Amino acid sequence: MENLDLSKLPKHIAIIMDGNGRWAQEQGQDRLFGHYQGVISVRKVVEAATEIGIQYLTLYAFSTENWERPEEEVTGLMTLFVDTIAKEVPDLHKNNIKLRFIGNLNLLPPHAREALDNATAQTAQNTGLTLIVALSYSSRWELVEAAKKLASKVKEGSMTTSQITEATLSESLTTSDFPDPELMIRTSGEFRISNFLLYQLAYAELYFTETRWPDFRKDDLVKAILDFQSRERRFGKTSGQLSSNDEKI
Ligand code: IPE
Ligand code: IPE
Ligand code: MG
Numbered sequence: 053m054e055n056l057d058l059s060k061l062p063k064h065i066a067i068i069m070d071g072n073g074r075w076a077q078e079q080g081q082d083r084l085f086g087h088y089q090g091v092i093s094v095r096k097v098v099e100a101a102t103e104i105g106i107q108y109l110t111l112y113a114f115s116t117e118n119w120e121r122p123e124e125e126v127t128g129l130m131t132l133f134v135d136t137i138a139k140e141v142p143d144l145h146k147n148n149i150k151l152r153f154i155g156n157l158n159l160l161p162p163h164a165r166e167a168l169d170n171a172t173a174q175t176a177q178n179t180g181l182t183l184i185v186a187l188s189y190s191s192r193w194e195l196v197e198a199a200k201k202l203a204s205k206v207k208e209g210s211m212t213t214s215q216i217t218e219a220t221l222s223e224s225l226t227t228s229d230f231p232d233p234e235l236m237i238r239t240s241g242e243f244r245i246s247n248f249l250l251y252q253l254a255y256a257e258l259y260f261t262e263t264r265w266p267d268f269r270k271d272d273l274v275k276a277i278l279d280f281q282s283r284e285r286r287f288g289k290t291s292g293q294l295s296s297n298d299e300k301i
Contacts, residue, residue: 053274056104060281062234064108065101065273066256068248069093071240071264084128089266091136100270101181102147104277108182108230112248116156116190130160133187134167141171148180154226155189184230191250198224227252235280237273239265257283 069090076086094111101109113133119126144151153168160168168187201224205211211220222228232252238244241262245253259276261268284291 053104053270056274056277057281058105061105062257062277062280063106064110064231064233064235065106065277066110066112066233066236066249066253067097068112068236068238068242068246069265069268070238070242070246072266074240075264075266083125084132086264086266087129087132091132093265093268094136095140096269097273098144098149098181098183100273102149103270104274106181108184108233110154110184110186110227110230110233110249112186112189112246114155114187114189115247116159116188116193117247119159119188130164134164137167137171141174144171144183145175145178148178149175150178150180150182151175152182152184152229153187154184154194155187156193157188159188182230184227186248189226190247191245192247194226195251197226221251225251232256234285235259235276237261237276239263239268255285255287257285 072086072090073083074086075089076083097111098109114129118129141151151171151174153172157165157168198221202211202216202220206213206216227249232254233249233256236249236253236256237259239261241260243260249256257280259279261272261276263272284294286294
């Protein structure tokens with residue numbers, strides 16, 4: 053941790069928390085056991101992100117496609133989400149963490165939605181880490197929704213076609229309140245995006261680790277950030293155009 057350059061921290065880190073099922077099965081356990089252990093990693097990583105001074109942390113917890121998993125896994129995950137939120141919110145609140153949820157939350161059972169709404173309202177005034185949980189989330193769904201919003205504004209006359217810009221498209225996404233992630237981490241050795249923040253990750257640095265999510269700890273997060281800090285972010289320019297004290301990182 054002492055090797056981190058605090059002046060070059062990513063403001064926003066996004067994580068695809070993958071590998072819970074395999075982690076559990078590798079030790080002869082039920083997949084749900086892996087999801088339960090994954091919650092411990094969430095707690096540790098949230099603590100570490102707060103300690104390091106990260107401003108935004110987005111965690112991919114459940115994709116729209118994950119609804120297609122066996123019913124008992126989906127039901128188990130929903131119970132885990134609701135129970136975890138109820139259990140963790142007091143501590144998150146005490147630590148000044150602001151909770152937000154992104155995704156097609158209409159697909160969630162009403163009691164789960166209620167738990168999310170309460171957690172969001174309870175922590176809305178907090179000024180520390182913003183913890184964004186992507187739940188029932190799909191980036192393609194989000195982009196389609198944004199297209200619909202913009203189209204209906206043009207149709208009703210409150211906006212012209214030429215006012216559809218990168219900025220107004222960004223503002224129509226579920227992430228409109230947050231800056232784009234500079235660092236995206238995926239655990240458990242898969243090298244894909246799986247429908248996560250396709251627009252927002254345009255210039256993110258991608259970091260992949262073999263570590264399964266239930267084994268991911270503060271040290272792993274620090275390692276990912278150190279790797280991020282060793283990279284040259286060129287944004288399409290040449291290396292020579294970038295001054296050594298470029299502020300963009
Ligand atoms: C990630 O772990 C958590 C969710 C998708 C809910 P997985 O459940 O995908 O674990 P693996 O990839 O099957 O090991
Ligand atoms: C992506 O993981 C979604 C989450 C981590 C919540 P998956 O395990 O669902 O992704 P694929 O199926 O391997 O692409
Ligand atoms: Mg997986």
